[in-house]
Amino acid sequence: MSSTFLGMPATPPRSPFGTGNLRGERKFPKAAHDELRNEQLRRNLRKATHSIRAKRLAVTSELPDWERLRDAGSAIKADTMNRLPELLEQLERKVTEHGGTVHWARDGVEANEIVTRLVKETGSDEVIKVKSMATQETGLNEHLESQGVTAYETDLAELIVQLAHDKPSHILVPAIHRNRDEIRDIFRSAIPGVDPRLDSVPAHLAAAARAYLREKFMSVPVAVSGANFGIAETGTLSVVESEGNGRMCLTMPKTLITVMGIEKVLPRYQDLEVFLQLLPRSSTGERMNPYTSMWTGVVPGDGPQEFHLVLLDNGRTAALADRIGRQALHCIRCSACLNVCPVYERAGGHAYGSTYPGPIGAVLTPQLAGMDAAKNDPNSSLPYASSLCGACFDACPVKIDIPSLLVELRHQHTEQAGTTAEKLAMKAAATVMTRPGLFTAAQKAAGTGGRVLAGRDRKISRLPAPFDGWTDTRDLPAPPRRTFRSWLASAEGEAALRSAAEEGARLGDGAVRHDAPHESHEEGNR
Amino acid sequence: MTATARETVLGRIRDALALSGPVPDAAGPAVPRAYRTGRTLPDHERLELLVDRLVDYRATVRTCTAARTCEEIAEALRERGARRVGVPAGLDEAWLAGYDGEVRRDFADLPAPRLAELDGVVTASAVTCAETGTIFLDGSPDQGRRALSLVPDLHVCVVDLSSVVVGVPEAVARLVPERPTTLISGPSATSDIELERVEGVHGPRTLVVVIRTDA
Numbered sequence: 135m136s137s138t139f140l141g142m143p144a145t146p147p148r149s150p151f152g153t154g155n156l157r158g159e160r161k162f163p164k165a166a167h168d169e170l171r172n173e174q175l176r177r178n179l180r181k182a183t184h185s186i187r188a189k190r191l192a193v194t195s196e197l198p199d200w201e202r203l204r205d206a207g208s209a210i211k212a213d214t215m216n217r218l219p220e221l222l223e224q225l226e227r228k229v230t231e232h233g234g235t236v237h238w239a240r241d242g243v244e245a246n247e248i249v250t251r252l253v254k255e256t257g258s259d260e261v262i263k264v265k266s267m268a269t270q271e272t273g274l275n276e277h278l279e280s281q282g283v284t285a286y287e288t289d290l291a292e293l294i295v296q297l298a299h300d301k302p303s304h305i306l307v308p309a310i311h312r313n314r315d316e317i318r319d320i321f322r323s324a325i326p327g328v329d330p331r332l333d334s335v336p337a338h339l340a341a342a343a344r345a346y347l348r349e350k351f352m353s354v355p356v357a358v359s360g361a362n363f364g365i366a367e368t369g370t371l372s373v374v375e376s377e378g379n380g381r382m383c384l385t386m387p388k389t390l391i392t393v394m395g396i397e398k399v400l401p402r403y404q405d406l407e408v409f410l411q412l413l414p415r416s417s418t419g420e421r422m423n424p425y426t427s428m429w430t431g432v433v434p435g436d437g438p439q440e441f442h443l444v445l446l447d448n449g450r451t452a453a454l455a456d457r458i459g460r461q462a463l464h465c466i467r468c469s470a471c472l473n474v475c476p477v478y479e480r481a482g483g484h485a486y487g488s489t490y491p492g493p494i495g496a497v498l499t500p501q502l503a504g505m506d507a508a509k510n511d512p513n514s515s516l517p518y519a520s521s522l523c524g525a526c527f528d529a530c531p532v533k534i535d536i537p538s539l540l541v542e543l544r545h546q547h548t549e550q551a552g553t554t555a556e557k558l559a560m561k562a563a564a565t566v567m568t569r570p571g572l573f574t575a576a577q578k579a580a581g582t583g584g585r586v587l588a589g590r591d592r593k594i595s596r597l598p599a600p601f602d603g604w605t606d607t608r609d610l611p612a613p614p615r616r617t618f619r620s621w622l623a624s625a626e627g628e629a630a631l632r633s634a635a636e637e638g639a640r641l642g643d644g645a646v647r648h649d650a651p652h653e654s655h656e657e658g659n660r
Numbered sequence: 661m662t663a664t665a666r667e668t669v670l671g672r673i674r675d676a677l678a679l680s681g682p683v684p685d686a687a688g689p690a691v692p693r694a695y696r697t698g699r700t701l702p703d704h705e706r707l708e709l710l711v712d713r714l715v716d717y718r719a720t721v722r723t724c725t726a727a728r729t730c731e732e733i734a735e736a737l738r739e740r741g742a743r744r745v746g747v748p749a750g751l752d753e754a755w756l757a758g759y760d761g762e763v764r765r766d767f768a769d770l771p772a773p774r775l776a777e778l779d780g781v782v783t784a785s786a787v788t789c790a791e792t793g794t795i796f797l798d799g800s801p802d803q804g805r806r807a808l809s810l811v812p813d814l815h816v817c818v819v820d821l822s823s824v825v826v827g828v829p830e831a832v833a834r835l836v837p838e839r840p841t842t843l844i845s846g847p848s849a850t851s852d853i854e855l856e857r858v859e860g861v862h863g864p865r866t867l868v869v870v871i872r873t874d875a
Contacts, residue, residue, distance in 0.1 A: 143675035199695040209691040216682045238665040291852035336853040352773040368837035378848035378863025385806040403837045407829035422792035426843035433840050435768035436805040447669045455676035
């Protein structure tokens with residue numbers, strides 16, 4: 135189909151404000167502050183992240199071509215983004231040729247409406263669901279409930295989260311914040327007909343979930359899934375999983391509805407040879423996950439006889455318009471970056487407020503949903519939820535440069551922030567710093583003020599506005615009585631300079647002294 | 661005239677690409693596929709690698725010659741106490757000749773939930789990747805529809821060593837994309853509770869792999 139030329143390209147819109155699950159209620163530091171007090175959460179997270187880390191390292195280091203696989207994965211994703219329109223049209227054509235129906239959704243609200251309509255058309259008021267980030271992002275379950283349709287999450291961790299009326303806190307292990315005793319209590323109170331003597335042995339808990347869900351798999355006629363990959367060349371969709379709940383949902387019902395972000399398309403079937411190696415090893419630290427399903431449209435006599443694919447934008451095109459930020463769309467949702475992140479490990483997933491937590495969430499969420507959609511938008515704090523240590527970049531199987539993306543988003547945030555008191559103060563500081571006389575006077579005043587503020591312990595715990603952001607998370611030492619500039623101008627300073635110059639002259643042939651560099655360096659500092 | 665969602669989304673993508681330009685700047689070189697492909701290993705090494713992986717996943721492994729197929733299958737079924745077994749329509753009848761329980765041949769009109777009446781299922785396989793211990797089923801007549809190898813609690817899967825390849829690229833190259841394909845690496849498992857691995861959630865809780873070394 136030819137597109138109409140409408141003149142200048144317009145910046146695509148973000149995910150609409152106030153919809154879905156791409157924004158928390160509080161800024162990251164406030165939310166993290168509370169989460170950090172939960173010792174159980176921190177113990178659970180520490181144990182979980184460290185154990186997956188070790189497994190991931192073991193299985194990635196046994197492949198001599200791991201780095202070459204990462205290079206290929208990264209290049210395939212970059213190529214995909216450059217050719218997104220043609221690839222999506224090709225995917226649509228292939229799915230349709232094989233008996234599927236393709237729907238397009240501008241945002242999460244539209245996707246939810248499409249899915250609800252398709253479910254209602256089957257006559258069912260129940261759906262079974264395979265763990266899917268896209269439908270978590272759009273808040274599909276809540277929407278279905280408001281329309282009288284009950285959604286059953288079938289992934290064990292998603293089931294735990296759903297039964298506890300909780301939110302996922304990890305991409306791969308959404309109930310990572312719960313321990314076995316908490317899960318036993320949730321099951322005892324929320325699974326109808328469960329044995330009240332159910333204990334907290336993981337195998338027994340899994341068996342209770344199996345029994346509960348078995349009946350749903352056998353009776354509910356429609357399933358909703360996400361997709362890990364959609365192959366443009368062949369129209370093949372793929373779901374990667376462990377428990378078999380995915381196979382159940384993709385095979386048993388009469389109707390299957392798959393919601394897939396537009397960035398999940400891959401050009402060729404052959405590309406699976408790269409991603410089927412990168413994903414399991416990065417994600418669960420296994421050589422291969424127990425089950426992967428691949429299907430192309432409808433197969434007579436095998437599986438659902440009605441198949442719908444919903445292609446979701448919801449801010450992805452806005453991310454694509456950002457030359458640097460669009461890398462975040464390369465993400466294959468493995469969660470390796472969460473498991474290596476010192477900030478995630480301590481704060482947990484809920485502090486990010488979004489379906490996508492951790493380092494990738496901190497760059498993806500603001501791009502999908504924006505950072506300044508409201509006054510004090512919580513998403514504006516996400517690019518700062520990082521120490522920029524770079525562990526996420528090293529772990530990423532498709533080499534997304536998350537630290538650079540975080541810095542770019544910080545830059546965009548300060549640019550967008552408009553005239554704030556802080557900005558005005560910085561402007562005033564610039565004026566002062568270009569005039570030595572003013573600077574000396576200001577320094578003197580700040581020194582006196584600072585020392586008064588610091589008090590006896592010589593620490594400033596709270597700066598006055600607009601500088602209070604600095605002391606929210608750290609103390610500031612009291613300014614010294616004497617500044618460096620006044621010391622330099624004193625007799626003592628002059629003497630120190632003179633002796634340093636003499637030492638330089640003694641070595642004067644320009645030769646570099648290798649014998650005791652540290653000693654002389656330390657001398658100079660005293 | 662209002663644009664359809666399709667036109668709008670495709671239009672947004674084109675706008676986005678016009679605004680950001682292709683990344684990297686030029687159309688760029690072709691995807692670098694310098695990773696290992698087309699690997700081969702002698703029979704005994706492929707076998708050793710595959711068995712190591714399957715055992716690691718806690719699958720049960722039996723190796724035999726093609727002549728002993730029916731004895732091995734019968735033994736595997738007996739060991740697990742399976743009295744009623746399903747087979748795909750195209751499975752070689754001789755494979756079940758040694759089994760004294762009830763054999764039900766699957767047919768498309770049988771409602772999938774009724775497969776729960778079976779104690780187990782016996783299927784062939786399309787291709788297997790040794791390095792990851794992954795068996796690929798592709799819905800061929802000797803492997804059956806997907807529900808058949810999913811619902812019963814025991815899956816006895818026959819793998820011919822000639823269909824075992826070394827790595828993932830070699831396996832993907834042998835697949836027919838249009839066929840419904842299931843990759844199986846051990847019995848179903850979850851690590852959702854404190855990352856402790858529990859085998860057997862929704863798929864078959866027991867996977868027995870019969871490897872035929874001369875087939």
